Amino acid sequence: MKTNGHEDVIEVTDLRRVYGGGFEAVRGITFSVGRGELFALLGTNGAGKTSTVELLEGLAPPSAGRVRVLGHDPYEERPAVRPRIGVMLQEGGFPSELTVAETVRMWAGCTSGARSTEEALEMVGLARRAGVRVKQLSGGEKRRLDLALALLGRPEVLFLDEPTTGLDAEGRRATWELVRELRDGGTTVLLTTHYLEEAEGLAERLAILHEGRIAATGTPAEVTASQPSRIAFDLPDGYFLGDLPPLAELGVTDHETAGRTVRLRTNELQRTATRLLLWAERARVELGGLDIRSASLEEAFLQIAREASGRSDASESAGSAGTVETTARTRKGAAV
Amino acid sequence: MSAATSVRAEASASTTATTTPVGRITALARAELTLLGRSKATLFAALFVPLVMPVSLRSAVDEMDLKGTGLSVGSVLLPSAIGFSLLFAVYSSLVSVYAARREELVLKRLRTGELRDVEILAGAALPSVVIGLVQCVLLAVACTALLDVGAPQAPHLALLGMVLGLVMWPALAAVVSSFSRSVEGAQVAAMPLLLISMLGSGTIVPLEVMPNRLASLCELLPLTPVVTLLRGGWTGELSAYDTLGAIATALAWTVVAVFAVRRWFRWEPRR
Numbered sequence: 001m002k003t004n005g006h007e008d009v010i011e012v013t014d015l016r017r018v019y020g021g022g023f024e025a026v027r028g029i030t031f032s033v034g035r036g037e038l039f040a041l042l043g044t045n046g047a048g049k050t051s052t053v054e055l056l057e058g059l060a061p062p063s064a065g066r067v068r069v070l071g072h073d074p075y076e077e078r079p080a081v082r083p084r085i086g087v088m089l090q091e092g093g094f095p096s097e098l099t100v101a102e103t104v105r106m107w108a109g110c111t112s113g114a115r116s117t118e119e120a121l122e123m124v125g126l127a128r129r130a131g132v133r134v135k136q137l138s139g140g141e142k143r144r145l146d147l148a149l150a151l152l153g154r155p156e157v158l159f160l161d162e163p164t165t166g167l168d169a170e171g172r173r174a175t176w177e178l179v180r181e182l183r184d185g186g187t188t189v190l191l192t193t194h195y196l197e198e199a200e201g202l203a204e205r206l207a208i209l210h211e212g213r214i215a216a217t218g219t220p221a222e223v224t225a226s227q228p229s230r231i232a233f234d235l236p237d238g239y240f241l242g243d244l245p246p247l248a249e250l251g252v253t254d255h256e257t258a259g260r261t262v263r264l265r266t267n268e269l270q271r272t273a274t275r276l277l278l279w280a281e282r283a284r285v286e287l288g289g290l291d292i293r294s295a296s297l298e299e300a301f302l303q304i305a306r307e308a309s310g311r312s313d314a315s316e317s318a319g320s321a322g323t324v325e326t327t328a329r330t331r332k333g334a335a336v
Numbered sequence: 337m338s339a340a341t342s343v344r345a346e347a348s349a350s351t352t353a354t355t356t357p358v359g360r361i362t363a364l365a366r367a368e369l370t371l372l373g374r375s376k377a378t379l380f381a382a383l384f385v386p387l388v389m390p391v392s393l394r395s396a397v398d399e400m401d402l403k404g405t406g407l408s409v410g411s412v413l414l415p416s417a418i419g420f421s422l423l424f425a426v427y428s429s430l431v432s433v434y435a436a437r438r439e440e441l442v443l444k445r446l447r448t449g450e451l452r453d454v455e456i457l458a459g460a461a462l463p464s465v466v467i468g469l470v471q472c473v474l475l476a477v478a479c480t481a482l483l484d485v486g487a488p489q490a491p492h493l494a495l496l497g498m499v500l501g502l503v504m505w506p507a508l509a510a511v512v513s514s515f516s517r518s519v520e521g522a523q524v525a526a527m528p529l530l531l532i533s534m535l536g537s538g539t540i541v542p543l544e545v546m547p548n549r550l551a552s553l554c555e556l557l558p559l560t561p562v563v564t565l566l567r568g569g570w571t572g573e574l575s576a577y578d579t580l581g582a583i584a585t586a587l588a589w590t591v592v593a594v595f596a597v598r599r600w601f602r603w604e605p606r607r
Binding site for chain 1: 353354355359360362363364366367370371374375436437440441442443444445446447448449450451452
């Protein structure tokens with residue numbers, strides 16, 4: 001963990017954001033990012049990622065709670081924070097009739113310690129497009145121009161809101177490479193994404209946002225480990241669930257049936273799978289459609305989203321919202 | 337810890353060129369000027385209309401009965417021409433500029449940088465304001481040469497009128513642009529104030545030849561005190577009472593417009 005011994009560059013405490021119409025997009029979230037750390041906010045569309053990041057960037061004041069970036073309130077103390085951060089919004093706003101180079105030149109005139117236009121465009125692979133009007137750029141090229149502007153002032157803290165959305169595979173890889181280099185150079189990075197592989201591959205720590213709350217947080221390994229593994233199979237004809245060994249003995253934490261299909265969840269995949277297969281062999285039955293898989297970040301993500309929406313459908317219980325988080329925290333030791 | 341220190345050292349070494357408000361506004365204004373040069377329709381309206389309007393008004397003014405008003409053809413036309421410059425080169429084009437930058441999310445993106453809000457608005461307005469200023473000077477020179485207006489008798493009043501106009505109208509443009517969802521909508525939203533100002537602020541019909549009650553109502557319009565101060569600046573025949581009234585009205589509109597911008601200006605499109 002790089003964070004140990006370093007000050008927190010981003011501190012978020014019980015943050016809330018309520019929009020004019022009364023919609024509560026961010027419902028009390030708390031996290032911190034240490035210097036030089038790469039932190040990902042992961043979530044589906046509408047989870048509250050952008051609403052959160054905009055508060056960190058100082059574009060709006062929070063409805064409640066506290067934000068500190070480099071020790072300052074990013075909204076009230078804009079002049080203290082802005083020269084030290086770089087921002088890439090989810091949708092870049094550039095005059096369509098300016099060329100790429102003119103756009104960078106304008107931005108450089110408003111950025112302390114700006115890199116040269118050539119250097120900035122070289123970094124994101126847009127040097128050959130310098131004379132092209134912004135309106136003629138592809139979606140991916142616009143994202144890279146946006147990234148060039150975010151990096152222009154050699155920021156200490158970089159906010160990237162879905163930096164690779166709209167990029168092709170090659171562009172995405174190039175962006176990841178660049179972000180890794182920046183992190184290795186000591187830049188603190190907070191990025192939002194709905195690509196799980198992006199969070200898994202880049203982030204040292206992440207938080208999964210769901211409906212404005214943090215549903216799980218930790219390293220990618222910790223968040224994955226907090227989720228049970230799954231076993232699915234079809235019961236042979238003539239057999240019922242009760243014919244299996246007692247589920248608790250198999251280490252199963254949860255189960256469901258749909259028709260003849262049985263789905264089991266377990267935190268001890270090897271024990272559960274071994275006992276189930278030994279039983280099948282002894283009973284001389286074939287388990288059709290057998291599917292055994294350990295948890296992945298994707299599984300974890302989908303499961304957390306499912307649990308969270310199931311919860312909010314049933315009742316708004318604050319207690320259960322904390323359960324996933326607690327599980328993540330208690331399993332930290334085991335996971336690492 | 338050493339990593340953190342070296343990052344900070346690098347950061348402070350590279351921030352030797354700290355930006356200043358003037359530098360930031362200049363950078364933005366330069367980009368806006370480039371954009372203005374590429375927007376032929378806006379450029380045409382800004383450059384052409386204010387310079388052609390006075391010519392087309394000339395014959396109408398020639399036929400007005402100006403006896404007893406203390407006005408000449410020149411002292412009617414010149415403030416009108418400057419008024420048109422404020423309306424078309426400054427107000428109307430800036431309503432479009434602000435709306436376009438908002439819809440393209442440029443304003444939102446700029447607000448993530450080091451620019452302060454007022455610098456963003458000023459930088460975007462600067463090219464139009466400069467064009468308006470140059471037009472005012474050109475018009476004053478042309479009217480002096482061609483319509484024997486003579487030198488202004490009270491230049492400080494003319495200057496004051498011009499300065500207040502050049503602050504008030506960009507601010508009004510920013511407010512009005514906040515009530516539209518597109519550049520086309522912005523042009524429509526700009527119309528009411530444009531028409532009322534053209535008809536009621538003494539640019540086409542001098543207030544002196546209007547019925548008294550209508551004239552005193554029209555004195556409260558935002559362009560009227562600007563035109564009054566300009567005209568008074570040239571004739572030198574504005575009473576102290578009228579001068580104070582005009583200054584008070586112009587200041588009031590400027591304060592209201594600036595307050596309205598701070599309160600209601602939209603930095604992002606309505607969604």
